[in-house]
Amino acid sequence: MEHKHPVEAMAGGQGQPPVLQPGYTFATITDKISAIVLTRQTPLGWFVGVGIAGMLSAVLLYAVSFLMYQGVGIWGINHPIGWGLAIVNFVWWIGIGHAGTLISAILLLLRQSWRNSINRFAEAMTIFAVMQAGLFPLLHLGRPWLFYWLFPYPNTMTVWPQFRSPLVWDVFAVSTYFTISLVFWYIGLVPDMATLRDRAQNRAARMIYAVLALGWRGSARHWHRYETAYLLLAGLATPLVLSVHTVVSFDFTIAIVPGWHSTIFPPYFVAGAIYSGFAMVLILAIPIRHIYNLEDMITDRHLDNCAKIMLATGLIVAYGYIMETFMAWYGGNLYDKHLIWNRMHGPYRALYWALIAINVGFVNVLWTKKVRFTPKLLWFVSLVVLVAMWLERFVIVVVSLSQDFLPSSWGIYIPTRWDWATFIGTIGFFALCFLLFIRVMPMISIAEMKSLLPSSEAKAPLESES
Amino acid sequence: MRPPIYGLVAEFDTPAEIVAAARRAHEEGYRKMDAYSPFPVEGLSEAIGFHKDNVALICLVGGVLGLATAYGMQYWINVIAYPTNVGGRPLHSWPAFIVVCFEMTVLFGGLAAAFGMLAINGLPMPYHPLFNVPSFSFASRDKFFLCIEAVDPKFDRETTYKFLSSLGPRMITEVPH
Incomplete structure (x- = not known):
């Protein structure tokens, strides 16, 4: 909750749409957002969504149960491609999470007050996306029930993790990212839980929100410490969001596989993560603001800004592709050259050209104002971007492994129905978590939205008084 | 009274x-x-x-504690408790310890800031007059x-x-x- 410039935020400036439509007061903001959870009738779309997401979650449960019973052999993984869809999905999901942290932490430090209306649900998106991401390496372990072997703990085998391995770094990076995201999100929720506690008519709801509010009463001393803590968490989460995908990229770059062993990976992974994350933010925001009539709070300005960030990071990713190809030629390494040739002409060439067409070519439609200001078009572009980013990870993981140094050990990986079931299942589980979240928690931060109002400034009348 | x-x-x-x-x-x-x-x-x-307020100080203490814990833990595990020769590299390969040190600094610092703030605020406090x-x-x-x-x-x-x-x-x- 930074100090913002509410007047600017309202006016928009330079002919841009405002961040919050005029006409709201502290009371109407509170009532509008809390009503979604407390009093308004749940829209039919929500029930349909929960139905579909619930069925897909059941598919996930089934796929995971069979995996536990049978083992990872039900997936299409083989030699040489030991990392199939599981790692593709892991990288894809964790990348999606990055936009939430970028919105909540980096944009807070940069005093981008427009973030106040989208940070809450973007943070929730982060948490749920990291939950899906975390599933994949665990399931890929082979014996997932022994996952705790990854952590350093005193055990009767007297075996300890090897800290020179990037796979161990990844365990620390992802678990820290999840924990800090969760704490950041919850600390942001505490004042809003107090608001819901005070508004709820239903006794059970009041009790639950009271417990979650921890007895928050809005004391000036509390707010002072709260703002310090919030800013510190943002400061800590900022390097964290840049580091997580960097560490994920280390999983690849530390190995000597052609196509992985490259210094371009960390920045290119981080840009790709933010790119796909903003696509997911738009995928969620556009239907939500329509179904819940939140166009006043999640305005065209928000969609426009998200689209611009997507365009900027998308072009960084495109630069990464160009550099990768250039370096393969300029570096003169036979295996690197072969890798690029294999991407362009090998068995997976269709995927490579599709992702180049989208991430280098198609993404440029975001330069036009018409696309950025037409929610339906923007939603479609975001969906295409998410598909392209998934293909990018597929190309990185699978194509590199399929043909490395030794032609006698080349191979082909074709995902099985269990690979697909697990992937589709996590999309359903993600959607289910998200739908439950918007039903029971305020999806827009009530307290932070109030700071956008010009009347939240205490200064002006005081000066005239003296 | x-x-x-x-x-x-x-x-x-x-x-x-x-x-x-x-x-x-x-x-x-x-x-x-x-x-x-x-x-x-x-x-x-x-x-x-x-x-x-003292929240920043608590966060700093948490972060430093996290850093010390991470380095100490990695040193003890990789050099003393379970030394493994990986391609002849030194056991005390400090550059490889940086990532976990960073993560645990952020983890301890963040948890200290959040829970420290709640603690000095006296929360959770279910009843207040x-x-x-x-x-x-x-x-x-x-x-x-x-x-x-x-x-x-x-x-x-x-x-x-x-x-x-x-x-x-x-x-x-x-x-x-």
């Missing part, structure tokens, strides 16, 4: 009014008081005489409150009441324990 009531609370409509009122009360010599608002109002904590005031539920919506507590040496039911009414509040309520 415990005073018969917790204090007197005055209700205001705008951030500007509450800041002005808090400042007046501080000038008047009241110290055991607190202001309540639905969102952080700039200058309000300063107006009641609260300037510095102010929750007895019916209109206080609007402190989380659109109203602003200034409570002068009975433990303040200057507190006197009548003079404090008079002082609070001079600030032009919507309403003044006695807060039972």
Whole structure:
């Protein structure tokens, strides 16, 4: 909750749409957002969504149960491609999470007050996306029930993790990212839980929100410490969001596989993560603001800004592709050259050209104002971007492994129905978590939205008084 | 001896009014008081005489502790408890320890900031006398409150009441324990 410039935020400036439509007061903001959870009738779309997401979650449960019973052999993984869809999905999901942290932490430090209306649900998106991401390496372990072997703990085998391995770094990076995201999100929720506690008519709801509010009463001393803590968490989460995908990229770059062993990976992974994350933010925001009539709070300005960030990071990713190809030629390494040739002409060439067409070519439609200001078009572009980013990870993981140094050990990986079931299942589980979240928690931060109002400034009348 | 009531609370409509009122009360010599608002109002904590908090220090201590724990743990595990020769590299390969050191600094620092803030705020606190005031539920919506507590040496039911009414509040309520 930074100090913002509410007047600017309202006016928009330079002919841009405002961040919050005029006409709201502290009371109407509170009532509008809390009503979604407390009093308004749940829209039919929500029930349909929960139905579909619930069925897909059941598919996930089934796929995971069979995996536990049978083992990872039900997936299409083989030699040489030991990392199939599981790692593709892991990288894809964790990348999606990055936009939430970028919105909540980096944009807070940069005093981008427009973030106040989208940070809450973007943070929730982060948490749920990291939950899906975390599933994949665990399931890929082979014996997932022994996952705790990854952590350093005193055990009767007297075996300890090897800290020179990037796979161990990844365990620390992802678990820290999840924990800090969760704490950041919850600390942001505490004042809003107090608001819901005070508004709820239903006794059970009041009790639950009271417990979650921890007895928050809005004391000036509390707010002072709260703002310090919030800013510190943002400061800590900022390097964290840049580091997580960097560490994920280390999983690849530390190995000597052609196509992985490259210094371009960390920045290119981080840009790709933010790119796909903003696509997911738009995928969620556009239907939500329509179904819940939140166009006043999640305005065209928000969609426009998200689209611009997507365009900027998308072009960084495109630069990464160009550099990768250039370096393969300029570096003169036979295996690197072969890798690029294999991407362009090998068995997976269709995927490579599709992702180049989208991430280098198609993404440029975001330069036009018409696309950025037409929610339906923007939603479609975001969906295409998410598909392209998934293909990018597929190309990185699978194509590199399929043909490395030794032609006698080349191979082909074709995902099985269990690979697909697990992937589709996590999309359903993600959607289910998200739908439950918007039903029971305020999806827009009530307290932070109030700071956008010009009347939240205490200064002006005081000066005239003296 | 415990005073018969917790204090007197005055209700205001705008951030500007509450800041002005808090400042007046501080000038008047009241110290055991607190202001309540639905969102952080700039200058309000300063107006009641609260300037510095220790959250940043707690965060720093947490972060340093995390860093020390991470380095110590990796050194002990990779050099002393379970030395493994990986391609002839030194056991004490400190550059490889940087990532985990960074992660645990952020983890400990972040948890210290969040839970430290809650702890010095005295939260969770399920009961507080102010929750007895019916209109206080609007402190989380659109109203602003200034409570002068009975433990303040200057507190006197009548003079404090008079002082609070001079600030032009919507309403003044006695807060039972």
